[in-house]
Amino acid sequence: MPKRRDILAIVLIVLPWTLLITVWHQSAIAPLLAIRKVCHHLVKEILIIPERLTIHRQRLADDGTETRHDTGPATDSKEYCSQDKDIVEVVRTEYVYTRPPPWSDVLPTIHVITPTYSRPVQKAELTRLANTFLHVPNLHWILVEDSQRRTPLVTRLLRETGLNYTHLNVETPRNYKLRGDMRDPRIPRGTMQRNLALRWLRETFNSNSSQAGIVYFADDDNTYSLELFEEMRSTRKVSVWPVAFVGGLRYESPKVNAAGKVYGWKTVFDPHRPFAIDMAGFAINLRLILFKPQAYFKLRGVKGGYQESSLLRELVTLNDLEPKAANCTKILVWHTRTEKPVLVNEGKKGFTDPNVEI
Amino acid sequence: MNGVAVHSALVCTETHNAICNIHNEATGKDLFISALNLYTSLNHQQVIMRMRLKLKTVFVLYFIVSLLGLIYALMQLGQRCDCRDHAMSKDQQISQLRGELQKLQEHIKTSELSKKTDVPRIYVITPTYARLVQKAELTRLSHTFLHVPQLHWIVVEDAPQPTSLVTDFLAASGLTYTHLYKRTPKDRKLQEGDPSWLKPRGAEQRNEGLRWLREMGAAAKGKEAAALEEAVVYFADDDNTYSLQLFEEMRYTYRVSVWPVGLVGGMKFERPVVEDGKVVRFHTGWRPNRPFPIDMAGFAVSLRLILTNPQARFDGDAQMGFLESSFLQHLVTMDDLEPKADLCTKVLVWHTRTEKPKMKREDALQKQGLGSDPDVEV
Numbered sequence: 001m002p003k004r005r006d007i008l009a010i011v012l013i014v015l016p017w018t019l020l021i022t023v024w025h026q027s028a029i030a031p032l033l034a035i036r037k038v039c040h041h042l043v044k045e046i047l048i049i050p051e052r053l054t055i056h057r058q059r060l061a062d063d064g065t066e067t068r069h070d071t072g073p074a075t076d077s078k079e080y081c082s083q084d085k086d087i088v089e090v091v092r093t094e095y096v097y098t099r100p101p102p103w104s105d106v107l108p109t110i111h112v113i114t115p116t117y118s119r120p121v122q123k124a125e126l127t128r129l130a131n132t133f134l135h136v137p138n139l140h141w142i143l144v145e146d147s148q149r150r151t152p153l154v155t156r157l158l159r160e161t162g163l164n165y166t167h168l169n170v171e172t173p174r175n176y177k178l179r180g181d182m183r184d185p186r187i188p189r190g191t192m193q194r195n196l197a198l199r200w201l202r203e204t205f206n207s208n209s210s211q212a213g214i215v216y217f218a219d220d221d222n223t224y225s226l227e228l229f230e231e232m233r234s235t236r237k238v239s240v241w242p243v244a245f246v247g248g249l250r251y252e253s254p255k256v257n258a259a260g261k262v263y264g265w266k267t268v269f270d271p272h273r274p275f276a277i278d279m280a281g282f283a284i285n286l287r288l289i290l291f292k293p294q295a296y297f298k299l300r301g302v303k304g305g306y307q308e309s310s311l312l313r314e315l316v317t318l319n320d321l322e323p324k325a326a327n328c329t330k331i332l333v334w335h336t337r338t339e340k341p342v343l344v345n346e347g348k349k350g351f352t353d354p355n356v357e358i
Numbered sequence: 359m360n361g362v363a364v365h366s367a368l369v370c371t372e373t374h375n376a377i378c379n380i381h382n383e384a385t386g387k388d389l390f391i392s393a394l395n396l397y398t399s400l401n402h403q404q405v406i407m408r409m410r411l412k413l414k415t416v417f418v419l420y421f422i423v424s425l426l427g428l429i430y431a432l433m434q435l436g437q438r439c440d441c442r443d444h445a446m447s448k449d450q451q452i453s454q455l456r457g458e459l460q461k462l463q464e465h466i467k468t469s470e471l472s473k474k475t476d477v478p479r480i481y482v483i484t485p486t487y488a489r490l491v492q493k494a495e496l497t498r499l500s501h502t503f504l505h506v507p508q509l510h511w512i513v514v515e516d517a518p519q520p521t522s523l524v525t526d527f528l529a530a531s532g533l534t535y536t537h538l539y540k541r542t543p544k545d546r547k548l549q550e551g552d553p554s555w556l557k558p559r560g561a562e563q564r565n566e567g568l569r570w571l572r573e574m575g576a577a578a579k580g581k582e583a584a585a586l587e588e589a590v591v592y593f594a595d596d597d598n599t600y601s602l603q604l605f606e607e608m609r610y611t612y613r614v615s616v617w618p619v620g621l622v623g624g625m626k627f628e629r630p631v632v633e634d635g636k637v638v639r640f641h642t643g644w645r646p647n648r649p650f651p652i653d654m655a656g657f658a659v660s661l662r663l664i665l666t667n668p669q670a671r672f673d674g675d676a677q678m679g680f681l682e683s684s685f686l687q688h689l690v691t692m693d694d695l696e697p698k699a700d701l702c703t704k705v706l707v708w709h710t711r712t713e714k715p716k717m718k719r720e721d722a723l724q725k726q727g728l729g730s731d732p733d734v735e736v
Contacts, residue, residue, distance in 0.1 A: 016428050026429065120621055122709035124599035131602065132501040223494040226501070236526075239552050242734075245490065248719030251728045268719040331736050334494035339711040343625035345643025352641070358620040358705045 052287040058268050092332055098163050101137035108212035109138045113197040113287065115190030116154070116220045117146035123153060123358060125220040130161040136229045140201065140213075144193035145169040170196045188297070188307040190219070193294045202293055204247050204287065210244050213286030217279045224280075228332035231324040232283040239318045241325035243281040244334040252278065252322065253328045262328075274318075275309040280333050282308070287314055382568035416710040459594045478588035478609050479508045481571060481661065485563030486524065486596045490736065491712050493523060495596040500531045506605045512570065514563035515539040524736060540566035542674075559682040561674035564593055568664060568671060575665040586670040591659035593654045597712050600655075604706040607698040614690045617699035619656040622709035628653060629702045630695065637702075649683040650692075657682070663689055 089161035112133065116122060126143075133139050140161050142276050145154055148171045158165045171322055172192050194217060205211065214235050218224065240262060242253030247269040254277065265276035275282075289295070298310035345351055398719055400423075480505065486492060503509050511533050515524055518541050528535045542562050572593065578586055590611045594600065616637060618629030623644045630637040630652065642651045650657075664670065673684035699706050723729045 016424055020428055020431050061666065118535050120626060121708065124620065124710050127496055127601050127708075128502060128599045131505060132498060134502060195679075223498045225497050244494070244736045245715035248716050249723070249736050250490070250717070250720050251734065254501055268723065330732060331493075331734060334491065334497075334736070336491055336494050337713040337715075341621040341709075341711075342624055343621075343626060346626060351643050352626045355701060356618070356627060356705060358708065 043349075048317065078267045081223065100134050100139065104138055107138040108214055109140050109270070109286075110136065110214045110216060110229055110283075111140045111142055111192055111201060111234060112216050112218045113142045113144065114218050114220050115144050115146060115193030115197075118151060120341050120343065120358060122220070125338060126157055129218070129220055130157070130163060132224055132226070133163055135226050136163065139164065139229070141165040142197045143167055144197050146172050146190070146193055157299065166200065167195055168200060188299075188302055191297045191299055191307065193268065193304075195299075198289060198296060202290060205290060207287065209292040211286075214283050215286055215289055216283040217222075219279065221336060222280050223334040223336045225332045228325075231332065233326075235283050235285050235322060237288055237320045237322065238282055238284050239322040239324045240277055240282045240313065240328070241323070241333070242328050242331055243278045244331045246278045246281075246335045251331055252276070254281075254323060258262075258321045260323060260327060262318055262323055270305055273306055273309050275312040276305070277308055277312075278335060279308055280335060281320075282312065284315060370470070375714055378660060410559055421641055438593055444620070477508050478590060479510055479585060480506065480605055480658075481510050481589060481591045481611060482594045483512045483514065483564055483567035483591065484594050484596050485514050485516060485560035485567075486520060488523070490715050492596070493527060493736065495712060496524070496527055499594070499596055499600075500527075500533060502600050502602065504531075506601050509534065509605065512567045513537055513568050516542050516563055518559060521603040522628055536570060538563075538566050538570055558672075558676055558678070560595070561672040561676075562679060565671045565674075571661065572665060572668060575661065585666070586661055590658050591661050591664055592658040595654060597710060598655050599708040599710045602707045603704075604699075607706065611660045611696060613663055613694050613696065613698040614653060614657055614659050614686065615698045616657045616702065617697070617707070618702050619653045620703050620705040622653045622655075623651075627705050628656070629705075632697045632701045634653050635697070635701070637692055646678060650686045651679075652682055652686075654682055655709060657686065657695075658694040659686075659689060 017110055039220065049223050113200055114129070116126065118187055130141075133141060141158075143154065143165060145151060145168070147169050150169045155167060158167055172189075200217075201213075203212065206291045214232055216229075216232060230242070230358045231241065242251045244251040246252045247267045249268060252265070252267045254262045255266050257263050265271045270276060283355060292315055295314035297307055333339070398472060484499070486496065500511075501513055511528075513524060513528060513535060515538070517539050519538055520539050525537060528537055540562050542559075566593075573584055581672075590608055592605075592608055604617070607617060616630045618627045620627040622628050623642050625643045628640070628642040628651070631639050631641050640646055640651045645651060667689055670688040672681055676684040718735060720729060
């Protein structure tokens with residue numbers, strides 16, 4: 001006849017042993033559990049993005065904003081952590097584009113600011129740029145059009161890629177726009193658009209927010225390697241690296257001394273500029289941008305090649321620059337330029353159907 | 359001491375109640391002794407005495423051992439916990455999590471792309487040659503191709519031997535690839551200062567790609583041969599721009615499929631004109647009387663058709679603009695063309711060209727012997 005005391009005794013004997021066994025079990029499968037935990041964590045992140053990245057709907061002077069966040073994968077496809085495999089399975093239903101890598105709480109966001117303008121190769125350039133960006137985790141693309149209104153071409157393209165983006169626009173007034181010769185270096189192109197993006201960032205993120213971010217200015221005709229984005233993610237203030245095909249050279253690069261500090265610029269074109277570097281050759285930590293709210297690209301009276309300096313000199317000194325890309329010895333970004341297509345056969349009236357978008 | 363009680367309780371249930379009653383009153387030690395009585399004869403008091411001591415020690419040892427084991431296990435677990443969360447610095451934790459993230463992303467990518475093994479394979483033949491922008495072009499091309507499932511990239515260099523730039527690049531790209539090389543004979547090669555349209559480019563390299571495909575097709579057996587039956591071949595130049603939609607359009611090609619190409623032929627786009635689902639003519643501003651006035655990027659051929667027509671190849675001596683026709687006219691007639699891209703109304707590929715970077719300053723420096731480090735690969 002089992003008595004209460006006996007049962008208690010049995011339990012007290014057996015309990016330590018069961019605890020022991022479970023402890024060993026747990027320790028054996030702990031690595032798998034960690035991944036499962038991270039897996040759930042990632043799924044959670046993807047679903048809560050809309051709440052996290054809210055923007056202030058303020059009326060900015062001459063533009064509107066449209067922001068669309070990475071809800072694509074969450075709404076159009078199934079995502080779950082399968083029980084037998086500790087990986088996230090995504091079932092794509094609509095998009096031809098693969099969705100970008102899942103958003104992570106840990107990685108700093110890279111805010112890529114790209115000014116763009118309408119021309120025949122625009123859609124092609126943005127398409128291949130998007131194809132590159134789709135490989136980069138935690139990337140936020142800020143595309144600023146040089147136009148009076150946001151064009152449907154760009155709007156549709158951004159929506160279809162599935163990237164995390166912000167679509168802005170501001171028109172450069174006629175006297176600043178390039179006339180005729182597109183390569184006139186006296187008037188910097190894209191300046192107003194970049195400044196608008198900086199303003200948007202300052203209005204969207206406040207300095208107290210814990211979100212780590214890196215700001216990078218990417219033109220739509222350059223070529224970026226994926227390694228570049230991982231190099232810039234660890235920027236604390238301003239990081240720099242070599243850029244190919246600028247300044248009439250194979251590449252331009254900062255000069256780095258043995259202590260790993262930048263002390264000069266390896267360029268031929270005016271190496272005595274405060275920052276003799278191309279727009280694609282540096283990245284700024286978002287905190288620094290927010291900390292110095294007056295720092296913008298100078299619009300008027302900027303000599304050719306001094307545009308980057310006009311912003312950087314208000315943010316950082318030469319000593320604070322962080323050299324990346326193996327102490328500025330590897331080329332991770334190329335300043336390619338796309339030829340202007342010769343459309344002679346279009347004729348005055350246009351030979352091809354104007355309704356077809358290119 | 360409750361353990362003792364359990365033991366005795368267990369024993370109790372097996373024996374008759376009289377002894378049990380006694381057990382309920384006694385202390386643990388005594389209980390145990392009483393329990394012992396069941397195993398040994400009641401008359402052997404001395405044996406009992408000795409066994410009492412032995413059993414007592416055994417039980418004490420049992421408890422000590424079990425307690426130690428528990429403590430040890432807890433410490434083990436505790437240590438692991440500490441390592442994971444507290445002992446490591448924040449940076450280490452971040453990098454560890456990042457590493458896990460990358461691992462997961464790779465899992466996702468490989469599981470997603472490799473899942474699609476039932477779709478027809480696309481063989482992309484890209485001729486390339488050494489020039490300043492080569493690495494940049496190949497880099498951004500690879501970024502596009504990485505999104506396309508079941509894509510096999512055949513890179514054919516115009517070189518006497520494979521270059522380290524392309525070899526290293528392909529190895530790091532993460533794509534499925536084949537690296538070939540074939541030198542263009544001097545008389546067919548464009549010289550410095552020649553306009554790009556003077557001689558057809560890449561004919562020998564594309565033919566080399568076709569040769570490799572035919573060799574592979576002949577050697578394939580079983581499942582692989584069945585997969586090749588459905589495969590598609592596309593000729594992609596390294597400076598064009600391809601949308602991802604394009605590859606899904608060309609994937610299911612029975613003979614030869616065609617679609618519009620943007621920014622080519624001096625026009626915004628060139629395209630085949632489709633009526634009733636069939637191609638009736640070509641909308642192009644330049645020499646529309648060619649047998650196939652279509653750009654290299656505007657068609658794809660099924661591998662089956664290539665394997666069954668071993669004589670079909672690109673004619674390196676063809677007139678300007680007739681390179682594509684020299685290949686296609688042996689394979690298909692205009693009637694048999696399959697129009698894609700919404701009956702040839704959408705532009706999914708653009709014939710972009712990259713400017714040659716200005717090297718004036720570099721050349722000047724080279725003359726002085728102060729050129730940029732040639733070891734740095736651009």
